[in-house]
Amino acid sequence: MLTLTSLGGAGTVTGSKHLLSHGGKRILIDCGLFQGLKNLRELNWAPLPIKPSSIDAVVLTHAHLDHSGYLPKLVRDGFRGRIFATDATRDVAEMILKDSGYLQEKDADYANRKGFSKHKPALPLYGIHDAERTVEFFSPVPFGESVQLPGGAVLTFRHAGHILGAATADIEWAGRRVAFSGDLGRYGDPVMLDPEPILEADYIVVESTYGNRVHEPGDTTELLGAVIERTVQRGGTVVIPAFAVGRAQSLLYHLWKLKTAGRLSNIPIYLDSPMAIDATDLLHAHRADHRLTPEVCGAICGIATYTRDVEGSKAITASRYPKVVISASGMATGGRVLHHLKVFAPDQKNTVLFSGFQAAGTRGRAMLQGAREIKIHGEWIPVRAEVDDLAMLSAHADANELMRWLSGFRHGPSRIFIVHGEPEAAEALRVRIDKDLGWNATVPRQDQAFDL
Template identity: 65%
Template sequence: MTKLTLRSLGGAGTVTGSKHLLELGGRRVLVDCGLFQGLKALREQNWAPLPIDPASIDVVILTHAHLDHCGYLPKLVREGFRGDIVCSAATADLAEIIMMDSAKIQESDADFANRHGFSKHKPALPLYGKHDAEKAIDRLKPIGFDVPTDLGHGLQLTLRYAGHIIGAAIAEVRWGGKTIVFSGDLGRYGDPITPDPAAVARADYLLVESTYGDRRHEAVAPGEALQAIIERTTARGGTVVIPAFAVGRAQELLYHLSQLKAAGRLPLTPVYLDSPMAIDASDLLCRHGGDHKLDADTCRKSCAVATYTRDVEDSKRLSANRMPKVIISASGMATGGRVLHHLKAYGPDARNTILFSGYQAAGTRGQALIGGAREVKIHGQWIPIRAEVANLPMLSAHADVDEILRWLSGFERPPTRTFIVHGEAGGPIGLKARIEQDLGWSCTISAQDEAYVLS
């Protein structure tokens, strides 16, 4: 008898590197294909060969366009994958931006390391380049939401809105007579921009994320908290540097800042968006109006609240400018990108604030700083951190434990088995306890590379 199996090649025991493999009758389907981030032991897995041949994968289903879900695709294609990458239209547009930006950063970081001699590898090489990203982009196949789509080999896919970021989807896969639902990353209920996570009625098997599986978000208005931090920083002559995910978080920050300025509450504080990828993603927000809650006018005003800096020289001038201001720059966990140069420039001065606005994975500079680190290593140098370090966890794009339970309660009957993925530390354990206590469902915390028989 042919068996349907599930195996997590990433995103199990960690919040990065999401890759979930379904196998049936010699066919393989990969749900998400992300980069590992954070701890060195995780990042090194990006360089290791996949435990399966990429050429043996028939199709990739992409739930959304964050780097930890799509960032490995260029390497997958370079190493032999030749199938379709199926996703929503907004995700296809965002994935193109993110993969090209990731390739550019990989090449730039390798070049920087070689020129300054701080890499252990001689020469330092990028994980992949822009040519690899272009080949992955060519394989993107957008489909609509809420429409069952035949992917061949008896496989049917329906995408449901997940919230989280524009284009993010819950993937409902029907294969081998079973329905397997992948939550992807679930968004927040009542978010001002993204839709609420769509209810799903039934699943034989379910994979659910657990990023905040042991935590509740603070019931604090994000705009109020943001205003307070900016006002106290600028009052002492400082700059607020916000490491932000270029897709999702940057746009939400622009929205809250535009609302504050419209209300006359931050009239004189200039705002800069220093991330070409975030600028492109902000433009896409207005082009995909059907995938979010903002009307066209509000969307335009949100995007117009910041001065955009695409040019590298303009970014350098921002780092040198000591006038009070707000700089939003990627990456969100301070693992790379232009924000590192701003941290080097502004971190040593106690007048400034480094403001985080979402989950910080283990091993990232963001986690270290929130944990109280007073120096971080950037570009081979130890940088002292005397600036105030603050966090706005209520701005997270991930559902907290109560919101995850709210979504799970929408199922008409319990899945045969629920797998808990995309979490670290207490997240999966806390969510498992809540699901078993509140819903009485059978739960398994997925282990990396372990195969589970579904039928």
């Protein structure tokens, strides 16, 4: 009997971990960190309901932390199998996981020095050494090629759009075919490829990040330009919290379009995120995974001043001249952007511009909901700056695009499982699938097991 259990990403948009079990073998699809609400983050410290050493393989759909960020903890706690991922996902994951380990060590050290943690001492969930060790377990898999997994399972990756290397996972095992969407990207995105269809599946596991929303139409380049220009006119700075992989590169593309149109000519643009800089470099290394020509790729990579060192980042914060600052993390949960927010958020001349999904419990969600102060490094910071959102720049498929991908299957599955979404979004997608497609759709609970 083939069994599916969601150990994360069930009833929430973070911590994706979906377990397939058969004949004593276990394959984990994605292995993400819980983010956002404190009660979710605390789950990262709780032991998994199964021993990591009992997991035979991990299939990684893409490298974002909510899908990959628990891997170093899994390895440290005893996992010794292989991690199957596309070439680009392996490269991006190496960068993201090392950065995650480094930031956790640095945050713990900062909390101990400043004394604002309730834990004495504050400890990281894992460190950079754990991340470096995890990379050794990766086995790259080309798009479109079928590979053998432990226990006789067969895996095929197809393009999912979303970010560099992102894939859907098509797994045949024990006479069943299970399709995992991972995170699906947008159709017609100017940088990333469209999600590829999967024609057949007995069961589907689909994300629902935007299961209850449709992205507003609009010219992203024009809207971005308008926000920047009105901020600069009042002498302000635009701070853009951006995911280092995917969103930062899309922003550079739209800024390049504005520059080539003769706009923003004298406005400095800074990419203040070593990881985003490295991710931008990876566009050249994996040209088959995106739409950009080598010439355009080179042009957008040269549009900003790159800041790798801390002193350069501090100089950006200290400057009161109008500018655009792109910095991670995208939901303002950590990273250098917090230091920029501490300085620029209290001033009404400035703008904080979000460019994608903001999970519950994050500073980004709080600010978009009108919070007039946010807590950073144990200190309450007033928010007087203009706060805007370019939701259409999201790398996630909206409800209509999720339905478009599902409509690519030739036949309805025996059952579809709706995961990786907040409760309202997952339930809205379930109702729509039932109404429009007539499929048997279920929103799993955490640790709930299903026989397939």
